[in-house]
Amino acid sequence: MSATATSPASKGLDASNGKIQAPGRADIPENKKHITQRTPGDWVIDIIIWALVAFVIVSIIYPLWFVIIASVSNQTLVNNGQVLVLPKGFSWYGYEQIFQDSRIWTGYRNTILYAVVGTLLNLVITLPAAFALSRSEFRGRRLIMLFFTITMFVNGGLIPTYLLYKQVGLIDSWLVFIIPCAVNVYNLIIARSFFETSIPEELHDAAQIDGLGYFSYFVRIVLPLSSAIVAVIGLYYLVQHWNDFFTGLIYINTYEKQPLQMVLRDILLANSAFAGGSGSTAGAGYGQELADQIKYGVIIASTLPLLVIYPFIQKYFNKGVMIGAIKG
């Protein structure tokens, strides 16, 4: 999964190095220098560094790998501690059960709907605002930025928010997943910084000479040049919607409208009450061991879309986050 995705990320980092040293030219001599000047102390440090790096990689990736192998292994072997590196006693049982579970499909459908519509609205609202706020000739920009920034530190709290949503009829409506979170100020700041630093001012001058207004300048010239930031912000919003559990918990009462994360909680965590003998919800009909296999499978099934998109978008991360860091 990651092998294909590695080089783009490093490219992003090199690009930021580019202003200091031309890539390729200065790199090679420096490496040689390391070899010639290497002392025994350096070797020790190198070994320690590689050991630490290996430790970090293993401790981060192993839990995820374990979930994958446990989801297709015989659960008795998993519980005996015999499944550690590769699946043993191959079994699709967990996935078969998941495919038959209508709750998961409802949750999936809901979440896809909320995530796609929500992200589109997010982008349509955030990007133009970020562009407008990136124009230095825009008189209101400081005031509006302050207006936005305040909300990062001050909020109304749970109950006033709940009552407001109730007043405007968002409780138990699917719009609650989409409308209230239309603008994420952090993402707005990232996009604004991108427009400020990465779009050459000459383009605007040229557009003005050609008689383009701000609308057409933004749509026809700025947006096509901003695919990196659109991808990053889009992903942030998408993940935010995909992982949203809080909204479903607080504002939705009807089970058919619940997003995937609430269904997951039902299956994954409410079921753990079953281990203590009190729960009667998901998987109660299965033996405890089989219930575990279903859980491992559900974790994979719900995270899969992310794992599929991730390698394609992660190359923009360094760029996106760095831009945010400059002015954040």
Next chain:
Amino acid sequence: MSAEAQGARADARAKREAQKAKDKRAAELQKQYGHRKLGFKQTFKRYWQLWAMALPAVIFVAIFNYGPMYGIQLAFREFDFTKGLTGGEWVGFKYFKQFFDSPLFGTLMINTVRISLWTLVMGFIFPIILALLINQIHSSKVKGFVQTITYLPHFISTVVVVSMINLFLKPDVGVLTRALGVIGIHSDNFMGDPNLFTPIYWISEVWQHVGWNSIIYLAALSSVDTALYEAAKIDGAGRLQLIRYVDIPAILPTCGVLLILNMGGVLNVGFEKVFLMQNTLNIDASEVISTYTYKIGLLQSQFSYSTAIGLFNMLINFAFLIIANQVSRKVSNSGIF
């Protein structure tokens, strides 16, 4: 080519450049001056499109972020279903007093501060160490690989992370329960032990976000002038000294700003994760302000009381933010406002 001719050419170029700069400044001045002369009508005619682009975002934020803020006054009023959000009788600090006098107040504060301070400190230190470590990798391919791997958990949902913890730490049979048993750490039930709640919380938090939070430090490290490394090497600095005297000073300002921002959220223990990790056995150590606000407010419908607790929480956060900012300004001359 004679030295004289070269000098003359350089002179001419300098002159040209000076003239260019002058022209540019004049143009800028004129532009500025020109703008100032515009009346409201002309300004509007020229810039209404910018306003139109910013307006939707402003409206959404005004309604859904500032709307609830207006409702904060509920903390000082009795909630009255018939009169709506702001119609109830004014009761001043009644609900704040009720909270301070509540037997739960001490427990809630201690739990919240303990969990969040551990998470804040560890979540601050580990990304820095990781960034310094990744920065030591010379091969850009390996570097990219390590980054790709370490960012990944950041995108996994809280529900999934908590259920992974539950599965791994299952009594007797969980994979982590076994592994910890091997190195001599035993517990009948890790998830049910109040003493273990905080460590499980912050360790899983670090696992999930360490890579992602290191990006910003890597960005700071990648902008270090390589001449600094060369100069340090000539002065006889070893690898560790390069880290100590070049890398760490390079990321210090970033550390400062991030620490301030984190301090501002000191009482904002993530509701979702604590809530999902709670069970009847560990509740003494895991009940925090945000989960209590939820239970009091939405499950027991004590709207005013819950609002008051939420407001108190926010004020404490704000105080921490201001204090951290002042300290950072005094110490390192960098702050966020």
